[in-house]
Amino acid sequence: MPMTTNERPLSPHLQIYKVELPMLLSGLHRITGIALSVGSLLLIAWIESAVYSAQAFAALSRFFGSFIGQLMLLGWTFSLIYHSVTGVRHLIWDTGRLLEVEQIQSSSKFVVAVTIVLTVLAWLLAGGFPGGAS
């Protein structure tokens, strides 16, 4: 197999297609997937520090309590919930259901609403918000 870079042009997408909600949600599913992957590094760090080092755990807790930390946690929480809700919709699609255009349009709005509600709920129950104490 030749080890050359592929120089054929990519087909235009964002410059051509009119942006629609299902398209945005699909892109967001992918982006939240990446965000979750990166965030899992911090999750592992949290477990490791809890088990092995009081100092590291305290430092990590302080970071999570900071404004930036809270923002990151909120973003990760939103990503987890959004990716999971859209993920369930993907699984439903895999069974062949809800594939009509009107169904996709309405389930798109439903997915957004559910994600916002669950994220806000989770955040309130956890007692955290940007700028608040850990």
Added chain:
Amino acid sequence: MTAIALVPLVLWFVVSMIALAGQDRAQVLNWLHAPLNAVVFGLFLIMSLYHADLGLRKIYEDYVQARWLQLSSRIATDFAAVLLGFAGVFALLRQAFGG
């Protein structure tokens, strides 16, 4: 398959994290000491890392043009997933049996 397994696991994870929010280290360790928590958390970790690995492969396939870079990214991600998973589960086991 990982997606299906993750539906209940993510639910459990979110509920657990809400319960653990604001707790200090001793309380977190205490919670991890319970076998049920450690086992399900371990499952959640393994499934998530494997799922992420599969997902990231798609990202590399779609966006990384040079074949060698694509393959190295994939291999590096595979290794990272196994390393993180192993380290994570080891820590959980350590807490469950030691402590």
